[in-house]
Amino acid sequence: MVDGQTLYYRDSADAVVEHDLDGLRLVFHRPSGITHIIASPLPEIWSLLDEQGCSAEALWRQLSDHYDLEGDSTGLVQHLDALATLGLARLQR
Amino acid sequence: MSAHLLVMLLRTPERAEALNAAQWNGVIATARAERLLATLAYRLKGQVAPDALGPILESARFDAEYEKRLALWEADRAMAALAPLDVPVLLLKGAAYVAASLKAGEGRMIGDLDILVSYERIGEVEAALLAAGWEWVKPDPYDDAYYRQWMHELPPLIHRERDRMIDVHHTILPLTARPMPDAQALLADAVRLPNGLCLLSPEDRVCHAVAHMLADGDLDGGLRNLWDISCLISEIDNISALESRARHHGLHMHLARACRLVDHLYGKGKMRLTWADRLFVRRLLARNNWGSDSRKFLGLGFYVRSHLLRMPPLMLARHLWTKWRNGHRPI
Amino acid sequence: MKHSCMLSIGPASFRIGSPWRAPIDALRELYAAYPPVKSGIADYTVRLEPAGTGRRWFRPSIAIAGDHMLADAAPMALRHGLLAAEMGMNLQMALGWRRHLLIHASSAEKDGQALIMTGESGSGKSTLAAMLGECGWRFMGDEFALIDLVTGSIHSFPRLVSLKNAAIDVMRGIVKAPARFGPLMEATPKGDIAHLVPPADAILHMRDPAEPALLLFPRFGFASELRGVSKGEAFVRLTQASTNYVALGEAGFHALHHFVDTVPAMALDYANGEEALAAIDQLWEVRS
Amino acid sequence: MKDSGNHEALDQGAGATETPGKAPDAGLARRKLLLGGGAVVASAAVSIRPALAQTAASVLNCQIPVPDPSRAGQHIAADGSLVAPGTEGAFPGSGRAFTGEEVRAALRGGRTLPGASYEQSRAYLNYIRRLQSGTSGFTCYASLQMPR
Numbered sequence: 005m006v007d008g009q010t011l012y013y014r015d016s017a018d019a020v021v022e023h024d025l026d027g028l029r030l031v032f033h034r035p036s037g038i039t040h041i042i043a044s045p046l047p048e049i050w051s052l053l054d055e056q057g058c059s060a061e062a063l064w065r066q067l068s069d070h071y072d073l074e075g076d077s078t079g080l081v082q083h084l085d086a087l088a089t090l091g092l093a094r095l096q097r
Numbered sequence: 098m099s100a101h102l103l104v105m106l107l108r109t110p111e112r113a114e115a116l117n118a119a120q121w122n123g124v125i126a127t128a129r130a131e132r133l134l135a136t137l138a139y140r141l142k143g144q145v146a147p148d149a150l151g152p153i154l155e156s157a158r159f160d161a162e163y164e165k166r167l168a169l170w171e172a173d174r175a176m177a178a179l180a181p182l183d184v185p186v187l188l189l190k191g192a193a194y195v196a197a198s199l200k201a202g203e204g205r206m207i208g209d210l211d212i213l214v215s216y217e218r219i220g221e222v223e224a225a226l227l228a229a230g231w232e233w234v235k236p237d238p239y240d241d242a243y244y245r246q247w248m249h250e251l252p253p254l255i256h257r258e259r260d261r262m263i264d265v266h267h268t269i270l271p272l273t274a275r276p277m278p279d280a281q282a283l284l285a286d287a288v289r290l291p292n293g294l295c296l297l298s299p300e301d302r303v304c305h306a307v308a309h310m311l312a313d314g315d316l317d318g319g320l321r322n323l324w325d326i327s328c329l330i331s332e333i334d335n336i337s338a339l340e341s342r343a344r345h346h347g348l349h350m351h352l353a354r355a356c357r358l359v360d361h362l363y364g365k366g367k368m369r370l371t372w373a374d375r376l377f378v379r380r381l382l383a384r385n386n387w388g389s390d391s392r393k394f395l396g397l398g399f400y401v402r403s404h405l406l407r408m409p410p411l412m413l414a415r416h417l418w419t420k421w422r423n424g425h426r427p428i
Numbered sequence: 429m430k431h432s433c434m435l436s437i438g439p440a441s442f443r444i445g446s447p448w449r450a451p452i453d454a455l456r457e458l459y460a461a462y463p464p465v466k467s468g469i470a471d472y473t474v475r476l477e478p479a480g481t482g483r484r485w486f487r488p489s490i491a492i493a494g495d496h497m498l499a500d501a502a503p504m505a506l507r508h509g510l511l512a513a514e515m516g517m518n519l520q521m522a523l524g525w526r527r528h529l530l531i532h533a534s535s536a537e538k539d540g541q542a543l544i545m546t547g548e549s550g551s552g553k554s555t556l557a558a559m560l561g562e563c564g565w566r567f568m569g570d571e572f573a574l575i576d577l578v579t580g581s582i583h584s585f586p587r588l589v590s591l592k593n594a595a596i597d598v599m600r601g602i603v604k605a606p607a608r609f610g611p612l613m614e615a616t617p618k619g620d621i622a623h624l625v626p627p628a629d630a631i632l633h634m635r636d637p638a639e640p641a642l643l644l645f646p647r648f649g650f651a652s653e654l655r656g657v658s659k660g661e662a663f664v665r666l667t668q669a670s671t672n673y674v675a676l677g678e679a680g681f682h683a684l685h686h687f688v689d690t691v692p693a694m695a696l697d698y699a700n701g702e703e704a705l706a707a708i709d710q711l712w713e714v715r716s
Numbered sequence: 717m718k719d720s721g722n723h724e725a726l727d728q729g730a731g732a733t734e735t736p737g738k739a740p741d742a743g744l745a746r747r748k749l750l751l752g753g754g755a756v757v758a759s760a761a762v763s764i765r766p767a768l769a770q771t772a773a774s775v776l777n778c779q780i781p782v783p784d785p786s787r788a789g790q791h792i793a794a795d796g797s798l799v800a801p802g803t804e805g806a807f808p809g810s811g812r813a814f815t816g817e818e819v820r821a822a823l824r825g826g827r828t829l830p831g832a833s834y835e836q837s838r839a840y841l842n843y844i845r846r847l848q849s850g851t852s853g854f855t856c857y858a859s860l861q862m863p864r
Contacts, residue, residue: 021678038259153469156527387445
């Protein structure tokens with residue numbers, strides 16, 4: 005179930021340094037000093053986040069504007085939570 | 098002795114010019130052993146020193162910046178984990194100093210994240226941290242029961258992804274120690290920073306640093322702890338307010354000793370030391386010019402003292418017996 | 429400390445002290461051709477101490493201590509003192525060095541360009557670098573390759589080559605100067621060990637950097653095979669081969685992705701040294 | 717370090733040739749995005765951890781006591797947990813600490829640890845696999861965990 009209450013957002017753009025490598029996205033996260041290597045679909049989802057915040061539902065709609073989506077919204081929420089666990093996304097309930 | 102030179106440089110960095118190469122080698126080794134090299138590196142900025150020292154001090158400052166970043170990130174993660182509880186994240190020790198940009202935080206090595214929460218909420222905090230990826234470090238049931246019954250903190254937790262430890266305190270000394278600081282007052286007078294993180298009031302910060310150094314522990318890393326105290330005291334406007342706060346926590350004798358030690362090692366050296374103070378000074382300066390401990394026997398004495406401070410003798414005997422039966426042999 | 433010496437290796441310097449004379453004398457002799465530490469100030473202190481009360485005389489055994497230490501270090505026999513000193517110095521570099529991105533790798537230079545070989549112990553990277561050093565390449569180091577955080581160049585750390593087991597005889601067959609070999613230390617925790625003094629040019633030019641041109645992941649004891657390594661895989665493997673990648677933060681991130689982006693990477697399985705050297709020659713000819 | 721084996725899976729996971737995260741231009745064939753769903757979503761992230769990596773093993777002659785000296789006297793059950801002496805199927809601790817090399821050989825080749833029976837060695841290895849930060853031998857064990 006997509007929970008319409010939770011907003012997902014990210015820190016300002018200068019919190020990270022990104023670099024693409026062979027279809028992988030390297031992300032150096034400045035506040036933590038940790039390097040993350042993320043693979044599809046995380047970079048695609050993450051690119052849509054902004055500092056204002058966005059619900060999973062709205063993100064689903066934006067993604068489906070660009071891609072043929074396979075899977076369901078629970079998958080999307082799990083990927084968003086994975087980004088939050090890394091500190092690349094933040095939650096606002 | 099290199100510890101003397103290290104203390105002299107922290108106190109009067111302009112005397113760096115006078116050191117020869119052999120003395121520098123001793124100071125660097127001692128400062129690393131005491132985890133004070135980065136602090137020294139900040140103190141020596143702008144002083145005349147041999148070129149070879151440049152990269153050594155630069156690396157030390159670099160490491161300190163990295164420590165600071167990690168500590169603040171752990172504080173951020175703790176804040177995210179505790180957000181649903183509406184429990185403030187009250188930072189103690191190093192993380193607090195860097196979060197508030199205090200002088201004591203300059204070059205401070207930090208390590209674990211220490212936070213203070215009220216005793217009533219500790220169960221909820223524990224559950225929230227476990228849910229956010231922290232795990233118990235020790236599976237040993239005796240240690241666990243011991244912590245829960247007698248210590249001032251939860252058994253240490255480590256984050257499963259980031260390998261960083263968090264110590265959740267509900268007061269600042271073990272419950273078995275003789276002074277009983279007023280944990281309610283510590284929480285009530287805490288200061289909130291603009292980013293939402295909290296720290297103790299300036300007076301309580303000194304009280305905690307003093308309790309940590311002199312009423313708990315065996316003075317290992319004491320030069321660094323005393324440097325913290327020296328910096329924290331320098332940021333106090335009203336010394337008599339500090340004294341009455343220390344009296345409130347039952348720490349006034351410890352504060353008085355800390356002030357004498359600070360004055361003797363990092364200050365003007367005007368106060369009279371007692372004979373016991375002199376033992377402390379000898380223990381604090383026990384590093385030779387290879388950075389190793391030159392007074393092992395004195396160190397052992399302070400190790401026993403640290404246990405006596407924490408527990409009444411009968412309880413100590415029971416504690417050591419249980420540990421011994423489980424195979425623990427000191428040293 | 430009763431006995432001590434200072435060593436200068438590549439960009440780093442060490443002060444090594446011990447209550448025993450033997451390990452310090454052995455270091456002095458084998459490092460005689462290295463330049464002195466001009467400033468008299470060492471980057472790191474290493475102590476080779478008795479591993480417990482009385483262990484200076486009774487079954488003497490060495491605890492490796494110093495500026496940076498690890499908790500699980502096992503004590504070593506005094507007759508393995510040279511190895512203890514080597515480990516002590518490695519440990520300081522592994523845990524303390526911040527001036528370059530440190531990769532656990534061997535390296536050698538030709539025409540100003542560097543070949544970097546990384547792999548776990550037993551991969552043969554050390555022996556291969558030593559062999560290259562005897563046949564037209566400049567030996568740059570058998571343990572650490574240092575990547576410049578600004579320019580991306582490789583800096584050399586040519587300490588004594590640490591030869592293990594069969595590699596000792598292989599190198600004795602190639603190097604005809606017995607004076608370049610240290611004593612044979614039998615039955616150390618890593619097997620039999622003998623040190624080899626690097627060729628004179630390696631020491632003379634130890635402060636000259638080289639541009640990285642090829643990254644190899646050699647693996648000894650397998651049928652000969654060569655395969656490409658993707659940039660993603662090379663990146664992850666190098667982060668795991670570096671002890672200071674994480675500590676260097678953003679500087680390490682930039683240095684490493686730049687390295688991986690610009691230096692071709694290959695995995696090389698080989699069954700014997702000649703085969704590997706031939707493969708390296710070929711790869712070197714066609715390097716981009 | 718736990719994640720270090722994952723990178724090959726990651727390589728294969730990102731089969732797309734386009735730069736990830738950049739939406740394709742309108743008019744071109746739309747790209748598929750696999751979000752997964754239900755119970756299992758494969759992890760698509762690896763975080764780099766500090767690595768003593770290969771170095772520590774080579775840098776240092778490290779050792780792993782079984783069990784930790786602070787729990788000497790306890791026995792090791794088949795799954796590696798520590799139990800009271802006398803527990804059925806459990807083994808007493810090893811008289812001496814194992815070196816990093818011995819543990820590495822046993823983990824890799826299925827060789828037994830020196831002086832231990834097959835079952836005993838399996839129990840010891842399980843104990844070693846469960847080591848946590850702060851326990852004797854953890855750093856040494858961590859240094860043996862490397863990709864390949």
